[in-house]
Amino acid sequence: MSVNVLSTPVSDVLFSKQAIWQQIDDFALDALYEEINLDNKPGLVCPSGNGSHSDMNYDTFIASIQSLRGYFATLSAYGHDNKDFDDIKKAGIEQEIKMRQATNNINTHKGAIFNLGFASAAIGKCLQDNQTLTTQNICAQIVESWQYDLTHRLERKADSHGQQMYKKYGVTGAIEMVATGFQIIQNLALPCFYETLYRTQDFEKAAMQTLMTLIASLSDTNLVWRGGMVDLTNAQTMAKQFLQAGGVHQPKWRQAVSTINDYFIHRNLSPGGSADLLAVTIFFYKVENEFNPSV
Numbered sequence: 001m002s003v004n005v006l007s008t009p010v011s012d013v014l015f016s017k018q019a020i021w022q023q024i025d026d027f028a029l030d031a032l033y034e035e036i037n038l039d040n041k042p043g044l045v046c047p048s049g050n051g052s053h054s055d056m057n058y059d060t061f062i063a064s065i066q067s068l069r070g071y072f073a074t075l076s077a078y079g080h081d082n083k084d085f086d087d088i089k090k091a092g093i094e095q096e097i098k099m100r101q102a103t104n105n106i107n108t109h110k111g112a113i114f115n116l117g118f119a120s121a122a123i124g125k126c127l128q129d130n131q132t133l134t135t136q137n138i139c140a141q142i143v144e145s146w147q148y149d150l151t152h153r154l155e156r157k158a159d160s161h162g163q164q165m166y167k168k169y170g171v172t173g174a175i176e177m178v179a180t181g182f183q184i185i186q187n188l189a190l191p192c193f194y195e196t197l198y199r200t201q202d203f204e205k206a207a208m209q210t211l212m213t214l215i216a217s218l219s220d221t222n223l224v225w226r227g228g229m230v231d232l233t234n235a236q237t238m239a240k241q242f243l244q245a246g247g248v249h250q251p252k253w254r255q256a257v258s259t260i261n262d263y264f265i266h267r268n269l270s271p272g273g274s275a276d277l278l279a280v281t282i283f284f285y286k287v288e289n290e291f292n293p294s295v
Helices: 010-037 058-067 071-080 085-102 110-128 135-153 161-169 174-179 183-200 203-217 221-244 253-266 272-291
Strands: none
Touching: 010 058, 010 071, 010 110, 010 203, 010 272, 058 085, 071 085, 071 110, 085 110, 085 135, 110 135, 110 174, 110 272, 135 174, 135 183, 135 272, 174 272, 183 203, 183 272, 203 221, 203 253, 203 272, 221 253, 221 272
16 A cells, blocks of 8 residues: 555545554554564563563563554654654653553563654654655654754653663663664664565564674663673674574574573573664564555
């Protein structure tokens, strides 16, 4: 479905907009389901285990995702209607409260509320400006519309994990990632996903290859928080070695991932930032291929 709401007959505009907002919402939720259902992710919650987490499990994530329904549609409409940054921020805060109510105050998807929220709002802006829904255009809208607000106006809590890691190690986190337009996704993760999917025709392999590419390259504040810079380096090295050995294209790739998973669990490591960005990558893939079938 490729809909240009600006050239649609007036009587159908409202319906078309609502249909698109709902579709964006579905894609965001689908991307989160795809991420949590990817099994054997190093240190992360998945259907077969809790990874390095003792306070959450697969059911916690499913309840969390269900609590997000409608939020991404709202953010898409906000972007289209040029709502203020403060309105977007308020919607995110309210959604986090709903998420925590669904998870007994466990933070499962705060990153998704932030990352996918701004991506959804940027899609609304793209449609308002009659721009093609490509990842490049969506990310450019984020930078143009909200980079200043994200960089200079968004409160950073001094006691947050991200801010503590920035002060201690100089490692930046989700705010900077979004404010600069998801550069690691545009330049690395999404091309990896497309290439692997084209080569293997296997969504699981494409998702795992992309996750390991992110772990190998991202200064993940979740890893730094749990293990410091030494364990971040070790985690990146293991992911790089996996990729250099062929990644998911090697015959026993699942065994290789399991070995990394065992190490992460032993060291209590969880690459949550990489998992968040995997979900955003899958979301962009879904949007591009629905609205631009030739991509």
